[in-house]
Amino acid sequence: MDKQQLIEAIDNLRREKNAVILAHYYTVPEVQEIADFIGDSLALSEMAAETEADIIVFAGVHFMAETAKVLSPGKKVLIPDPEAGCSLAESCPAERFAEFKARYPGHTVVSYVNTTVDVKAHTDICCTSSNAVKVIESIPADRPVIFAPDRNLGNYLRSLTGRENMVIWDGACHVHEEFSLERILQLKAAHPEAKVLAHPECKAPVLLVADFIGSTAALLKFTEEDDADTYIVVTESGILHQMQKANPSKTFIPAPPIDSTCGCNDCVYMKMVTLQKIHDCLLREAPEVEIEETVRQAAYGSIRRMLDLK
Ligand code: 13P
Ligand code: SF4
Numbered sequence: 001m002d003k004q005q006l007i008e009a010i011d012n013l014r015r016e017k018n019a020v021i022l023a024h025y026y027t028v029p030e031v032q033e034i035a036d037f038i039g040d041s042l043a044l045s046e047m048a049a050e051t052e053a054d055i056i057v058f059a060g061v062h063f064m065a066e067t068a069k070v071l072s073p074g075k076k077v078l079i080p081d082p083e084a085g086c087s088l089a090e091s092c093p094a095e096r097f098a099e100f101k102a103r104y105p106g107h108t109v110v111s112y113v114n115t116t117v118d119v120k121a122h123t124d125i126c127c128t129s130s131n132a133v134k135v136i137e138s139i140p141a142d143r144p145v146i147f148a149p150d151r152n153l154g155n156y157l158r159s160l161t162g163r164e165n166m167v168i169w170d171g172a173c174h175v176h177e178e179f180s181l182e183r184i185l186q187l188k189a190a191h192p193e194a195k196v197l198a199h200p201e202c203k204a205p206v207l208l209v210a211d212f213i214g215s216t217a218a219l220l221k222f223t224e225e226d227d228a229d230t231y232i233v234v235t236e237s238g239i240l241h242q243m244q245k246a247n248p249s250k251t252f253i254p255a256p257p258i259d260s261t262c263g264c265n266d267c268v269y270m271k272m273v274t275l276q277k278i279h280d281c282l283l284r285e286a287p288e289v290e291i292e293e294t295v296r297q298a299a300y301g302s303i304r305r306m307l308d309l310k
Contacts, residue, residue, distance in 0.1 A: 006275050007034055013282040019055035019078075021278065022047055024064060025216040026238035026270035031059050034275065038242065040217035041067075041113050042128040048072055049307060057282060058289075059273045061086045066117045069289045070299050071307075077289040080277035084269040086114055088201070091171030092149030094118030100146070104167055107146045108139050111302065114173070115149055117291055121298035126306040129153060129200050130215035136161050138309055152176065156200045156207060175267050176201035179234050183256045184209060187232050194253065195228045199235035206234055223247050236267045 001009060014021060014036075022044050023035035032038050037047050041064060048056055048068035055076045058065035063086055065079040097119050101109060111123040112132070120126060127135035136157055139145055145163060147154040149171030158166050179202055188194065188209070197219045198210035207213055212222045216239050223231060223243050233240060234255040243252050254265055281287060291299075 001279075003030070003275065006279055010034055010275065010279050010282060013279070014057075017055050017282065017285075018053050019057055019282060020047075020051050020053035021057045021059055022051075022068070023059035023273075024061070024238075024270060025220070025242055026236040026267050027059050027273050028238065028271060029241040030275055031273050031278065032238070032241055034278070035059060040128065040130055040215045042130045042215070043217060044068075045071065045113065045128075045303065046307060048077075051075075055282075055285070057278060059278060060084070061089075061267075061269045062289075063089045063114055063116060065289045066291060067113055067120075067303060069291050070117060070120070070296050070303055073291075073293075073296060076285060078281045078285065079287055079289055080274070080281045081272040082287045084272040086173070086269055087175075088112070088114045088150055088171055088173040089116055089119075092116075092119055092169055094122065097148060097169070098122055100148075100169065104144065104146055107144045107167065109146045109148070110135055110139070111148050112150050112153060113303075113306075117295055117299045119148065120302050121295050123148075123299070123302035124305070125309075126302045128215060128306075130218055131306065131309065132157055132200075133160055134309060135306060136163060136166075150201055152203055152207075153200045155204055156213070173201045175236050175265060177203065178265065179203070179206050179255050181205045181209065184232060184234060187253060187255065191230055191232065191253065193228070194230035194232050194251075195226065196232045196234060196255075197222060202234055210234065219243075220246065223250065223252075235265075236270065237265050238267070238270060 020036045049071040061084045069077040109124045144165040148169035154168035195211040230251040237254045
């Protein structure tokens with residue numbers, strides 16, 4: 001099948017099977033183009049909780065599809081490539097996390113959604129990069145907090161909220177760790193008019209030179225409302241597709257990682273999702289995300305409490 005036939009076949013299958021395709025901004029442009037809904041992690045989980053479709057195809061990474069299944073256990077949740085993991089989620093194995101948690105009794109556990117369902121089962125409330133401050137501020141100031149698994153987001157939250165009573169798991173995302181302050185400063189020197197936009201998973205020195213810090217959806221919104229012409233974008237390169245689409249006359253420069261030949265401002269996992277795999281999983285109704293019911297129930301509360309925090 002050529003690309004056009006593949007797109008038509010996907011359209012037919014999703015109509016016949018009452019399926020919805022949810023895609024994250026980091027997927028390749030052609031996947032974003034066929035999605036029913038594109039969003040950041042928060043918007044995608046809200047969508048997964050609300051959709052009336054019978055089947056959810058999650059064009060993203062495994063923890064996102066798992067979150068959809070936790071929220072909608074009665075639906076079939078398909079993941080085009082089950083190998084599409086997340087280095088940040090992997091940096092926090094559930095058994096080690098349970099031991100870590102046991103060392104800090106009385107702490108409220110806040111986990112970024114970029115965790116496995118087993119870590120969520122040990123969590124009081126989840127957050128994403130777009131609601132993390134709100135989640136932290138919902139916890140009484142005198143109650144100590146465990147934040148997992150992203151140390152960069154955790155340190156950023158500590159500086160924003162002034163919460164000294166926060167212990168942070170030492171995890172990170174391989175994409176955001178690779179951005180180099182030196183290369184960003186070189187780009188700023190070459191484009192003095194450009195604004196720097198960064199995701200809070202970036203390291204502290206990078207965040208210090210950013211004009212705006214936010215989730216993928218917040219960064220995109222900023223480019224739509226701001227009046228600059230040029231932006232240096234310090235996050236996974238997939239977001240540039242929607243930025244350019246929304247602002248055809250503006251210039252977006254992807255920030256280079258330390259080694260600009262490594263291609264590591266691409267998330268290898270997000271890039272595993274292809275049109276062919278979306279087609280095949282819809283056709284076969286597999287691979288399907290399955291979660292043991294006791295684990296699902298244990299994880300559910302942490303995600304629900306996040307979504308209920310208005
Ligand atoms: P957002 O919640 O900003 O979409 O981020 C998801 C993610 O995986 C960042 O690396
Ligand atoms: Fe995980 Fe990083 Fe990829 Fe986001 S960009 S899905 S945090 S590996």
